[in-house]
Amino acid sequence: MNRRRVLAALAGSGLTGASVWVARNGVPSPGDEDAASGGLPRTVETLDAPGSTAGTAQVPSPDAPTVVDLFATWCARCDEQLASMRAVRGDYPDVSFVSVTNERVGDTLTRGDLADWWTANGGEWTLGVDPGSGVLAAFGANALPFVAITDADGEIVATHSGVASAATLRERLDTVT
Amino acid sequence: MRRRTYLSLVGSAAAAGTAGCLGVLGGDDTPTVLPEPDHEYDASALPYPAWGERVPDATVPAALGDATVSTRETETPALYTFFYSHCQTVCPVLVSTLRNIQTHAANNGYADDIALRPVTFDPERDTADRLASYGERMHVDTDADNWTFLRPAGVDRAKAVVTDDFGVTFKRTHPEDMAQYMFSHAALTVLVNADGYVERTYRSKSPDEQQLIADLETVRQA
Numbered sequence: 001m002n003r004r005r006v007l008a009a010l011a012g013s014g015l016t017g018a019s020v021w022v023a024r025n026g027v028p029s030p031g032d033e034d035a036a037s038g039g040l041p042r043t044v045e046t047l048d049a050p051g052s053t054a055g056t057a058q059v060p061s062p063d064a065p066t067v068v069d070l071f072a073t074w075c076a077r078c079d080e081q082l083a084s085m086r087a088v089r090g091d092y093p094d095v096s097f098v099s100v101t102n103e104r105v106g107d108t109l110t111r112g113d114l115a116d117w118w119t120a121n122g123g124e125w126t127l128g129v130d131p132g133s134g135v136l137a138a139f140g141a142n143a144l145p146f147v148a149i150t151d152a153d154g155e156i157v158a159t160h161s162g163v164a165s166a167a168t169l170r171e172r173l174d175t176v177t
Numbered sequence: 178m179r180r181r182t183y184l185s186l187v188g189s190a191a192a193a194g195t196a197g198c199l200g201v202l203g204g205d206d207t208p209t210v211l212p213e214p215d216h217e218y219d220a221s222a223l224p225y226p227a228w229g230e231r232v233p234d235a236t237v238p239a240a241l242g243d244a245t246v247s248t249r250e251t252e253t254p255a256l257y258t259f260f261y262s263h264c265q266t267v268c269p270v271l272v273s274t275l276r277n278i279q280t281h282a283a284n285n286g287y288a289d290d291i292a293l294r295p296v297t298f299d300p301e302r303d304t305a306d307r308l309a310s311y312g313e314r315m316h317v318d319t320d321a322d323n324w325t326f327l328r329p330a331g332v333d334r335a336k337a338v339v340t341d342d343f344g345v346t347f348k349r350t351h352p353e354d355m356a357q358y359m360f361s362h363a364a365l366t367v368l369v370n371a372d373g374y375v376e377r378t379y380r381s382k383s384p385d386e387q388q389l390i391a392d393l394e395t396v397r398q399a
Contacts (some may be wrong), residue, residue, distance in 0.1 A: 072273060073316070074269055074273060103276075103277065104281055106283055106284050108280065108318050132386055133277070141383070143383075
């Protein structure tokens with residue numbers, strides 16, 4: 001990250017909405033590794049839960065189109081987002097699915113609590129945690145649920161604030177598979 | 178250089194530059210720890226409290242328990258945000274940002290060194306019971322000393338504190354597809370230092386949690 005971009009980041013608190021993310025992350029360009037480090041891909045901790053194993057994962061997944069679902073357990077409609085992802089997942093075997101919450105794990109919300117929520121709501125793919133909300137920032141999400149679809153090169157081809165229906169997901173996925 | 182490293186270096190320099198000057202007005206000294214944000218307008222012309230200004234003087238009851246909080250009687254840095262619990266989009270993001278900071282503080286041993294004060298502008302519906310269950314749903318530790326839901330006593334008082342004092346506008350709306358009223362409202366999170374001066378006002382609907390934590394750390398350690 002160069003100095004001008006850092007200064008822009010420091011000033012970012014004075015900006016709102018989308019502009020703040022651009023200021024913080026810069027606009028990634030090919031070969032600009034510093035810019036990419038503030039953007040995508042990002043590595044998240046993954047949890048032991050249905051369809052997910054404890055460890056780490058890159059978001060978006062390397063070398064595969066990816067449906068990235070950003071959620072929180074307090075979010076009333078985030079369970080609907082899981083349902084529409086579940087409805088289409090079987091038809092896109094080459095697409096990676098990952099859900100990430102920005103909730104920080106601690107005494108009031110443990111990894112086990114997250115796995116329980118995941119199980120209760122039918123999650124069956126990679127479950128990640130993003131303390132600090134770096135993934136949210138990288139995708140420019142400012143409401144949940146938020147879905148992004150990336151192509152096999154990791155480029156964002158679509159984003160959706162609010163619940164993305166199964167039909168919407170299919171329409172977008174058909175452009176990257 | 179990674180962003181956080183740079184931010185903390187800037188913070189350290191600013192802390193060194195103002196060490197011993199906290200609370201002293203006049204000359205080039207400022208009552209703040211963080212440097213003035215880079216903006217092109219006059220802070221005093223803004224409708225909300227901005228860098229270097231004293232926090233608005235307000236005394237508001239805690240929603241849970243019998244305590245009252247006076248904004249200028251503070252011993253630790255404090256973060257304020259403004260919300261209503263029926264809100265489904267912006268407010269839970271603002272409140273969960275404070276909640277995530279509460280957990281970061283608990284995990285990193287500075288829980289006693291901060292105050293987190295979300296203020297409801299819907300005291301009619303945001304009763305003690307309602308906010309207790311809302312806190313539970315948001316995974317807030319409402320028993321912790323550092324967390325206080327503030328609830329102005331009535332609609333008029335909410336407007337006086339939230340809009341007149343803190344500059345956060347809110348207006349009832351009646352969405353056609355909903356039986357209940359909602360609000361259109363501004364999004365604001367305010368960082369106040371232990372001397373009661375505003376260090377930062379974050380106007381984002383999704384405040385940058387890492388930046389808040391870094392700014393808070395600089396202010397805490399001054």
